[in-house]
């Protein structure tokens with residue numbers, strides 16, 4: 001049942017791939033020797049070009065992170081594409097097909113000193129069918145005299161040919177402007193970059209000790225402001241200083257008001273929990289360590305993971321836990337929390353104050369992971385080794401290839417794998433486990449989406 005649930009999650013994640021992909025992908029295509037690699041280096045700038053030899057997952061495709069005018073995007077260089085037995089024209093057309101299905105915009109590079117060849121025309125034909133934006137670069141326009149050749153490329157039917165000299169850098173800024181204009185708007189990440197106290201939700205089933213903990217935190221650690229009135233802080237939140245840092249605890253008014261007697265309150269309690277989780281960046285799920293882990297506990301934990309929030313599990317009432325109970329708890333956790341082995345954990349007592357000061361470091365670790373981004377080059381270097389050592393299982397007689405990956409988003413960290421076929425949930429979990437072994441991401445869910453080339 002748990003596997004089925006995970007599958008569902010994966011399917012959901014794939015369904016909103018487009019929405020998740022907040023770092024758009026630009027694919028660069030064109031015949032050999034038109035200057036694709038030179039142009040990619042130009043786009044990346046000198047700093048990125050140093051990592052040029054970081055291998056992609058397959059040798060024929062390499063992805064890099066690029067930044068222009070504050071816009072981040074991933075550049076996929078198809079420069080090393082080997083013309084297959086099918087001939088140059090067919091293979092470049094196939095390259096264009098692949099580029100189209102795995103990117104948000106395509107940059108077609110044509111050699112202006114040669115003009116449009118039959119191969120260029122074949123590729124243009126493929127690209128014209130695409131719904132994705134196409135930018136046409138007329139490369140090797142090293143000086144004015146070649147501008148006339150550029151105009152002849154209108155014949156490709158891809159709109160305005162943009163003259164550029166990848167070698168000398170001439171007009172490359174204009175080309176980049178056009179690229180960034182063509183790419184879909186993206187950066188949801190930037191939205192919250194502004195700062196302010198990080199938002200924490202404290203949730204858990206009734207009587208687990210939420211209000212006791214809050215009192216402990218605000219009492220001993222000194223509440224800076226409680227029930228702040230004003231426009232920027234919701235009056236039901238509390239600002240709490242922990243470990244020298246200010247945190248905003250969401251909907252603490254709801255925790256203090258004890259509204260657990262009337263009928264139907266469970267519904268409202270869970271609605272309230274859901275709302276608090278959605279409003280938070282990191283969630284403390286409080287569990288009663290003295291009692292068996294319940295379905296209700298697991299539901300809340302699942303809610304946090306599905307909402308994509310950073311997670312700290314706090315086992316409260318530790319003062320009541322003896323040796324025997326501790327062993328039983330570990331077994332319950334092995335079974336119950338298989339879905340969140342990555343969660344931060346602390347054992348506390350709101351009553352005695354035991355280990356309560358460990359909460360702030362745990363929150364910080366979880367948030368740092370939630371914010372963490374692995375550069376594309378590093379990610380693909382790791383992934384290519386992993387996939388080479390343990391390729392995806394064969395399915396229906398076919399072995400899906402993992403082409404490359406990019407971390408498309410943070411908060412939560414979201415990977416997009418570009419593949420030639422469906423990846424089973426088991427293999428995606430394997431990738432996630434190895435990803436965490438290599439890069440950490442303690443305390444945050446990680447989403448792995450798969451984009452399959454059609």
Ligand code: GDP
Pocket residue numbers: 030031032033034035036037038039079139140141142164165166167168
């Ligand atoms: P790719 O096979 O499409 O990746 O092409 P490369 O980037 O390897 O370039 C092929 C050749 O064209 C190299 O010798 C480059 O130096 C040259 N080249 C690339 N861009 C320009 C340019 O803007 N002007 C001139 N004159 N040569 C260029």
Ligand code: GDP
Pocket residue numbers: 204205206207208209210211212213255316317318319320348349350351352
């Ligand atoms: P809430 O419903 O989650 O807000 O839970 P409360 O904070 O009201 O706590 C419910 C009961 O558990 C109260 O009687 C608390 O005194 C008790 N309690 C809370 N934290 C602890 C703890 O760490 N140890 C023990 N032994 N009791 C606790």
